Amino acid sequence: MGGNYRKTRMLSQEQASTDGCDWHRTVLGNIKARLVDDQEFPCIFGRSAIRKGILKFIFVESVDPAGIRHLADGLVEYVECSKGWDGNLNTASPLVVAFSLDAIRDGSWADYHAFGWSVLQKLHEIDPMPWPQDVATDPHSPSWSMCFNGMQLFCNMSHPAHKVRRSRNLGAHFLFVINPRERFDVVAGNNPTGRKVRNNIRDRIAGYDGVPRSLQLGSYGSGGLEWWQYGIIEDNVERTDKCPFAFAGAGRPEDGRRTDERSPAGPAANPPAPWDGGLAAD
Numbered sequence: 001m002g003g004n005y006r007k008t009r010m011l012s013q014e015q016a017s018t019d020g021c022d023w024h025r026t027v028l029g030n031i032k033a034r035l036v037d038d039q040e041f042p043c044i045f046g047r048s049a050i051r052k053g054i055l056k057f058i059f060v061e062s063v064d065p066a067g068i069r070h071l072a073d074g075l076v077e078y079v080e081c082s083k084g085w086d087g088n089l090n091t092a093s094p095l096v097v098a099f100s101l102d103a104i105r106d107g108s109w110a111d112y113h114a115f116g117w118s119v120l121q122k123l124h125e126i127d128p129m130p131w132p133q134d135v136a137t138d139p140h141s142p143s144w145s146m147c148f149n150g151m152q153l154f155c156n157m158s159h160p161a162h163k164v165r166r167s168r169n170l171g172a173h174f175l176f177v178i179n180p181r182e183r184f185d186v187v188a189g190n191n192p193t194g195r196k197v198r199n200n201i202r203d204r205i206a207g208y209d210g211v212p213r214s215l216q217l218g219s220y221g222s223g224g225l226e227w228w229q230y231g232i233i234e235d236n237v238e239r240t241d242k243c244p245f246a247f248a249g250a251g252r253p254e255d256g257r258r259t260d261e262r263s264p265a266g267p268a269a270n271p272p273a274p275w276d277g278g279l280a281a282d
Contacts, residue, residue, distance in 0.1 A: 009074030013055040030171025042204035079149040097176040112159040113231035117244040139227040139243035152181035
C-alpha cells in the first residue's frame with residue numbers, strides 16, 4: 001500500500017527532528033547515537049555534518065510506484081540543490097534516504113543489498129535526464145557510477161545486518177547515504193593530501209570494525225569498482241559476483257564503456273579518486 005507522501009519530498013535535518021512521524025524521528029535518533037554519542041565512529045565528515053545540522057532526508061514508506069516516484073522527486077530536489085555547492089565542506093550536505101520497516105526488515109546483508117539495487121534500478125528506469133556521456137554504463141567498468149538527473153552519485157548502503165562492518169550499520173532501517181561523487185574529488189582527490197585523508201578514514205574504519213578494510217575498496221576510474229563499494233560484504237574475500245544494475249538507456253557503446261575508454265589511448269591519466277566521506281562510507 002502506498003505511503004502518505006507530502007509535497008516536499010526532501011527534508012532538512014531540523015525538519016526531520018520535528019517531523020510528526022515516529023519512525024522518521026527514530027531514524028534520526030539512531031544516526032545521532034552512532035555519529036554523536038559514539039565518539040569512536042570513524043567518519044569525521046559525517047560527524048561534522050550532523051553537528052552542523054546540514055543532513056538532508058528523504059523518507060520512503062514503500063517501494064511501490066508511488067514510493068519510488070516520491071524518492072525520485074526528492075532525489076531531483078537534492079541534485080538540483082547540490083549543483084550550487086560552493087566547494088566548502090561546511091555546506092556539503094549528505095542525503096540520507098531511509099526506508100520504513102514495512103518496506104524491508106530483518107534480512108541478511110545479501111537481502112538488503114538486493115533490495116538496494118532493486119531501488120537503484122527502479123530509479124534509473126524513471127530518470128528524467130539522460131545518462132552523462134562521460135560516465136560508463138556498465139557497472140563493471142572502473143568509470144561507472146550511479147547517475148540520476150544528470151549527476152554522478154555515490155550511494156552507500158547501510159543496514160542492521162552489518163554485524164562485522166559496524167560502520168555500515170546506522171540502526172534498524174535500511175538507508176542510502178548519498179553524496180555527489182565528484183564532491184569527493186574536491187575533498188579527497190588523487191593528490192597527496194586527498195590520499196592521506198582517504199587512508200586515514202579507512203584506517204579508522206578498520207579500527208572501528210575490528211577487521212581489516214574491505215578488499216573491494218578502491219579509487220574511481222583506476223581499477224576499483226564503485227558498485228562493490230556501495231554495498232560492502234562482511235567477509236574479506238575476493239568478489240566474482242555480477243552487478244544487478246542494468247543500463248536501460250539507448251545510444252551508448254554496446255560494451256558500456258566511455259568514449260575515451262574505447263580509444264587506443266585508453267582512459268585519462270591520473271583519474272580522480274573518491275572521498276570516503278558521507279556518514280558511513282568506506
